Amino acid sequence: MQGIVIIGAGEAGTRAAFAAREARFSGAITLVGAEPHSPYERPPLSKPLDGAVQMKPICGLPALEATGIDYHQGVSALRIEPDARSVVLSDGRTLAYDKLLLATGARPRRLACPGAGRALDFRTYADAAAIFSKAEAGGRVAIIGGGLIGMELAAVLRGKGVAVSIIEAAPKPLGRAVPARFAATLHARHMEEGVLFYLGQGVAEITPDAVLLADDACVPADIVVAAVGVVPDMALAEAAGLATGNGILTDAFLRTSDPHIFAAGDCAAVSQPDGGQVRFESWRNARSQAETAARNMAGANEAFAATPWFWSDQYDLCLQVAGLPLPGHQSIVRTLGDGELEFYLDGGRLVAAAGLGVGNGIARDIKLAEMLIAAGVAPDPAALMDPGVNLKTLLKSARAA
Amino acid sequence: MTWVPACKLDDIEQEGAIRFDHGGRTYALYRGPDDSVYCTAGLCTHEAIHLADGLVMDFEVECPKHSGAFDYRTGEALRLPACENLKIYPVEVIDGEIRVALS
Ligand SMILES: Cc1cc2nc3c(=O)[nH]c(=O)nc-3n(C[C@H](O)[C@H](O)[C@H](O)COP(=O)(O)OP(=O)(O)OC[C@H]3O[C@@H](n4cnc5c(N)ncnc54)[C@H](O)[C@@H]3O)c2cc1C
Numbered sequence: 464m465q466g467i468v469i470i471g472a473g474e475a476g477t478r479a480a481f482a483a484r485e486a487r488f489s490g491a492i493t494l495v496g497a498e499p500h501s502p503y504e505r506p507p508l509s510k511p512l513d514g515a516v517q518m519k520p521i522c523g524l525p526a527l528e529a530t531g532i533d534y535h536q537g538v539s540a541l542r543i544e545p546d547a548r549s550v551v552l553s554d555g556r557t558l559a560y561d562k563l564l565l566a567t568g569a570r571p572r573r574l575a576c577p578g579a580g581r582a583l584d585f586r587t588y589a590d591a592a593a594i595f596s597k598a599e600a601g602g603r604v605a606i607i608g609g610g611l612i613g614m615e616l617a618a619v620l621r622g623k624g625v626a627v628s629i630i631e632a633a634p635k636p637l638g639r640a641v642p643a644r645f646a647a648t649l650h651a652r653h654m655e656e657g658v659l660f661y662l663g664q665g666v667a668e669i670t671p672d673a674v675l676l677a678d679d680a681c682v683p684a685d686i687v688v689a690a691v692g693v694v695p696d697m698a699l700a701e702a703a704g705l706a707t708g709n710g711i712l713t714d715a716f717l718r719t720s721d722p723h724i725f726a727a728g729d730c731a732a733v734s735q736p737d738g739g740q741v742r743f744e745s746w747r748n749a750r751s752q753a754e755t756a757a758r759n760m761a762g763a764n765e766a767f768a769a770t771p772w773f774w775s776d777q778y779d780l781c782l783q784v785a786g787l788p789l790p791g792h793q794s795i796v797r798t799l800g801d802g803e804l805e806f807y808l809d810g811g812r813l814v815a816a817a818g819l820g821v822g823n824g825i826a827r828d829i830k831l832a833e834m835l836i837a838a839g840v841a842p843d844p845a846a847l848m849d850p851g852v853n854l855k856t857l858l859k860s861a862r863a864a
Numbered sequence: 865m866t867w868v869p870a871c872k873l874d875d876i877e878q879e880g881a882i883r884f885d886h887g888g889r890t891y892a893l894y895r896g897p898d899d900s901v902y903c904t905a906g907l908c909t910h911e912a913i914h915l916a917d918g919l920v921m922d923f924e925v926e927c928p929k930h931s932g933a934f935d936y937r938t939g940e941a942l943r944l945p946a947c948e949n950l951k952i953y954p955v956e957v958i959d960g961e962i963r964v965a966l967s
């Protein structure tokens with residue numbers, strides 16, 4: 464028995480290694496990671512404490528060892544040989560597998576304009592360390608891309624007294640993942656904090672001290688960060704002849720087109736019950752897909768089903784979104800003391816919920832909403848709107864019914 | 865060990881929690897579904913997040929940040945990413961007033 468090999472020691476790969484053991488898999492587990500560190504969490508990179516970049520380990524080397532996980536740090540997988548069921552590594556070794564997990568994540572999308580090479584990426588600890596060591600109070604940073612990562616970075620840099628400009632091609636920031644109402648609140652907050660926005664603007668060129676925009680405007684900058692989204696890392700999968708699209712395609716069991724190879728996390732586009740494949744780029748998704756993939760590699764046959772969920776922290780505000788809010792859903796807003804919740808109904812059924820508030824004030828309600836979503840409840844819209852109605856009461860009466 | 869007055873039982877919702885700060889430290893007080901009261905360290909052991917903002921169901925509190933969970937009676941970490949147990953402190957309720965034994 465050759466055991467399980469996992470490529471990529473990020474959130475998904477590392478969680479899968481432990482989850483395979485938790486599922487009582489007793490064979491060899493090998494975790495191969497290109498980065499020169501113990502596995503670490505990415506979200507804290509854009510949420511530094513006291514201005515210092517956090518290296519928050521997912522687990523230490525002793526835990527990997529105690530769990531019998533053979534971790535190859537700073538080693539890349541170069542090639543998969545699906546017929547031989549083996550993987551060739553950058554250190555010259557070849558690993559044989561029974562089951563292989565691709566947890567290669569995603570990499571920053573590159574800009575194509577002249578001077579693109581001057582922009583810093585923001586994905587890894589090394590990227591974060593480079594940005595934060597260069598960005599000093601009084602300096603000027605231009606962030607290209609007003610998505611979650613760009614906006615989180617802007618908030619942190621403002622906290623350090625750095626002047627920040629955000630350049631975004633769309634007419635509004637946060638258009639992709641965040642419900643419009645909360646995107647607008649966050650946008651307004653960033654403006655209050657002094658972030659300058661250049662919206663609806665393409666980038667023409669990056670020079671040593673500025674970003675030139677398509678309409679000839681010039682945004683002076685000592686440092687330029689590109690935060691224009693990520694692309695799934697599927698080079699290995701493509702070279703191995705696996706089916707790919709917007710990610711490595713898998714069935715509901717997280718199996719790729721080769722039954723011995725699984726995929727999970729930011730690199731995986733997973734088949735949905737109502738057709739099509741969806742790829743998520745969030746921390747919890749990486750963990751929960753990893754757990755399902757690990758159990759399936761260990762012999763289970765479990766379809767992946769989880770309500771998508773993510774959070775973002777900007778200034779003292781915390782956003783949480785559960786489910787997939789769509790513009791066509793009926794929206795119901797509940798106003799709280801220091802925040803707001805928005806519920807999304809589809810044909811009366813609660814399918815998604817989002818909240819934005821100070822600190823973690825909305826977290827409890829989003830968790831309850833997630834449980835209501837999972838229970839398939841069609842709550843009374845008036846009750847959802849009324850801050851006096853405890854969602855726990857709705858959940859209990861739904862469960863009793 | 866000294867007994868410190870914290871709050872009234874009625875200040876905590878049934879199946880709820882509140883934050884309690886004392887002597888430069890932060891704690892969480894819980895009222896269970898059976899009105900029993902417990903006290904744990906206030907911050908999650910994964911990151912420094914106040915657990916009193918989390919959801920209390922039965923005898924479990926879920927961290928509001930990444931859904932780590934603890935049994936607040938024993939402090940036991942029940943669900944990842946929380947893996948370190950919480951410290952717990954003895955509590956007594958006299959005439960509806962809660963006191964906590966802090967060291
Ligand atoms: C700055 C930042 C902040 C974030 N904040 C949040 C947040 O607040 N909330 C949230 O929900 N999500 C957040 N995310 C997203 C979250 O971190 C990702 O969804 C998650 O890390 C995905 O995990 P993964 O394991 O699939 O991929 P990754 O974490 O990208 O890990 C993949 C790993 O595989 C390695 N690898 C790739 N190819 C090979 C190879 N051939 N051989 C060996 N190793 C290889 C890579 O080097 C990498 O280490 C954030 C991301 C970033 C970058």
Ligand code: FES
Pocket residue numbers: 908909910911912913927928929930931932933944945946
């Ligand atoms: S801070 Fe509590 S689970 Fe992460």
